[in-house]
Amino acid sequence: MLKSIYQFLIVFSVSLSMVACGDKTVINEQSDIQEGLWHLDSLVAFQFEIEDTTSIYQVQYNVRYAVDYPYYNLFLKYYLEDSAGEMLSSELQELVLFDKKTGEPLGEGLGDLFDRGVPVFEDQKFPYAGVYNFKVKQFMRMENLPGILSFGLKVQKPEAE
Secondary structure, X not given: OHHHHHHHHHHHHHHHHHHHHOOOEEEXXXXXXXXXXXXXXXXXXXXXXXXXXXXXXEEEEEEEEEOOOOOOEEEEEXXXXXXXXXXXXXXXXXXXXXXXXXXXXXXXXXXXXXXXXXXXXXXXXXXXXXXXXXXXEEOOOOOEEEOEEEEEEEEEOXXXX
16 A cells, blocks of 8 residues: 555656646746735735746736625736836736626636636747746725735746747
């Protein structure tokens, strides 16, 4: 019995390392929103490193929200900075979380929690190798925005590369 568990662990470890070698994900992190209330002044911040400046990258938000979120959309503003703190880009964006006509939540979920991936940039090139900081704040003009449980960022090379 112990031998079969040991063999399973070896096969699992080898399989995992093979998958990790082909992984094109630079970052895939979630940041929990305290008590499901996103304060107007709170920034959600991510840091990642780009090594290959010749590749293009897909950048996406990952939002976990409750079905009792009071709006169909989420306005937010992002700030992309280099390692020296120089602002590379910043923009106000709208993320649609519920179908405007039916009110059905978009994304994948179970019960009253849903996850939605929303593209930020498609075919993004980074100007130079190094560390980048990506910050996001809610722009709904509510002191404490209820119903957003976590907010994430995913940066990866496309599968075709």
